[in-house]
Every structure is written in C-alpha cells, then in structure tokens.
Amino acid sequence: MKIFLLVALFIGIASSVHLPLKTTKKHDLIEGDMIIPPEIKEILRNKDSRNGVTDLWLRWPQATIYYQFDGVSDSNKDLVVESLAKVEEVTCLKFKQGANSDGNYVRVTDNEEGCWSYVGYLHEAGQQLNLGDGCEYKVQ
Template identity: 35%
Template sequence: MLSKIVIFSVLLVCGFANRRELTQEQLKKLASWEDGKKHMWVESGQIEGDMILQPGQRNGLIDTRYRWTNNEVPYELDPAFNEEEAAAIHEAVKEIANVSCVTVRPRRAGEQNYVYVTGTDTGCWSWVGMLRGRQELNLQRRGCIWHEIIVHEFLHAIGFYHEQSNYNRDDHVTIIWENIIRGMEHNFDKFGEDYITTFGQPYDYGSIMHYHETAFTNNGEPTIVPHNDAWIGHLGLAEVMSEIDIIKLNKMYC
C-alpha cells in the first residue's frame, strides 16, 4: 500500500487545482438523482468523491495556512436556494458552533475570505481548508440538502479529509479492491502521516467523514469491511458529528 500513498501524493503535486469536469453520463445521473439522502457526495466526481485540493496541498489538519482566521467561516448562499433549503443549511452549520469554538456564519459585507454555497446539479463537494478569497462549496438542491451532508461538506471547507484515508486505516478496515468500480480505486488511497494527523485519537468508525461500506461498489457488495464486527453495516451512516470528530475539531482550532 506504500506505493498507493506515493502515487496519490504525486497526483496531488501534479494538479487538481480545479474542480474536475464531469462527463455527460455523470451529470445526467446527478441531475436525475432519486436516491434521497444516499451519499451523493461519493458520486460527485471529485477527489474521493467530493474534495477539491490545491496542488501539493497538505491536510488542513496539519498545515496552518489552511486554517480559518479567528475560527470563523463566513459563507454566502447563492440566490437559487429557496427559503426552506436556505433554512436547512443555516440550521445544519449551527452544529459546528454548538460543539466547538469554530463559528460558521453568514458573510458580512466586505469580508474577502468566504465560502460561496452553490446548488448546481454537480453533486456535493468542497475545497479543503481556507484558500483565501471566495471559494465554492456545492450542495445540489436535490440530493445534498440533508443535515449530515451539509455538515460533512463544511467540515471539508474547515480542513478535514475522509476518515478512511487515514494512514493507519488498514489496522481498522479492509478495502475489498475487487469490489471497487474499475478506475475508481484511487478514491481509496491513503494519505501519509505528513498529510494526516489523528490528534492522538483512535480510528473513528462513527465519523461523519467516513465512507459507507459500499462506496464505489461494482457489484453491490462491500468495498470497506470494518475489523470491529459491531460496525458491520453501520459505516458512513452518521447523522451528526461523532465524539471523536468533535475532539479533533477542537484540537485543530481551539
């Protein structure tokens, strides 16, 4: 698996400074989404499904250049969101402030660094960490306006990666490579310890940032199997931040 870490690191250095353009097939699938709150972010065509990274970007968990100033994440909603959708987004991001010193709040006039939330039919995705200036975060109006997905994407914007990309994940889960859609294996690559820190916390099966067990499956069978039998059938189903998510967020910013 070391080779996979090296390959992924090379890919990061070489590019991914822009959002990947989706194929017509991907766009059609997203635009006709009928799976309710099933993880649309996994299907959104970006790095690991929903992340956009700067070239050579280190994890916001380590590199303080990507931390939000004064622990505040200003955001602005595209006018396309209706009143109900806007209310759901405003309510969801309150969870972050309720459990940490990080405030996700509407942008004030003149603020230059902020998240601009769009609702295009391109899935659920976000840049990782604060980039400076306006940065987009997309919540497709049909498929992404769910509490846990909104929180998940804003945690990317704050600086978090997915739990199963941790350098130590193979001690806790088994990736079933033969069950992964051909060409999608890179979504299960790991980041090295120079990208990821666990802040001294154990692997978090219950993280709101964890893939579900059939992510990118080619046959309906699991692509991720937890070593802890109690979590079989429960990965990636968190509706709120886990206790460990909260500890990490507070260690990162507070």
C-alpha cells in the same frame, strides 16, 4: 445536507492524495465530495500520515468561517444554517453570514451537479461549496 462536507471544508481536513478520484464534469473529487487544491496536494505528498493539514495558512482566521448563499432555495438555506449551528456546538468553529475583513467567504451554491467543496481556506472571495440535487438532508 452532508454535514461531513461542511466540516471537511471548514476545518480543513485533508486526506491522502492516494485516495481514488471521482470526476464530475468540472472537478476531480476525493472521497466523493472534496476538491483538494494543488498547494494542499503538494503538502500532502510530503506527509507520511492521513492527519489533517496543520499549516495555519490553510485555516480560517480566528476559526470563523464566513459564508454567503448564491441562488440557494430558502429551504436549503435553512438546512445549512441549522447544520452550521450543530457544528458550532461540537467544535471551536464559528460561522457568520457575510465576508471576512479580507473579503473572503464560502459561496454556497446548488447550481452544479454533486455535493462538493474545496478543503481548507483558499484566501479568496467566493470559495465554492456546491449542494446539488440530493445533497440536502437533515442529520439527526
């Protein structure tokens, strides 16, 4: 599993909109695995650097990211849970299975092509993170 993919989603790391896009059937991807929502693209257009987005509105409340699995195999669930535990060890982020008080969460799927997710906190239930075939490997 791509640990960077998880970190990019949960921390809200945003890259310059000038990076080349890769297109899957449904999404334009930045650096191969990130979907930048239009409102974040607009913020980035007005920045001079490649620093992460600093707008608190785009961060998960209390640095806690809620997630739910949707049709993911048990072995892939285990890899995700292990990876999230490693991220917790080296960051200020916390991960909890379920939904936050607003009903928002990351929906972890493996039913589409590719390894990708949205960047930042979208303020919606079921913000998708996809782990298609070949995305699931363990970082040592």
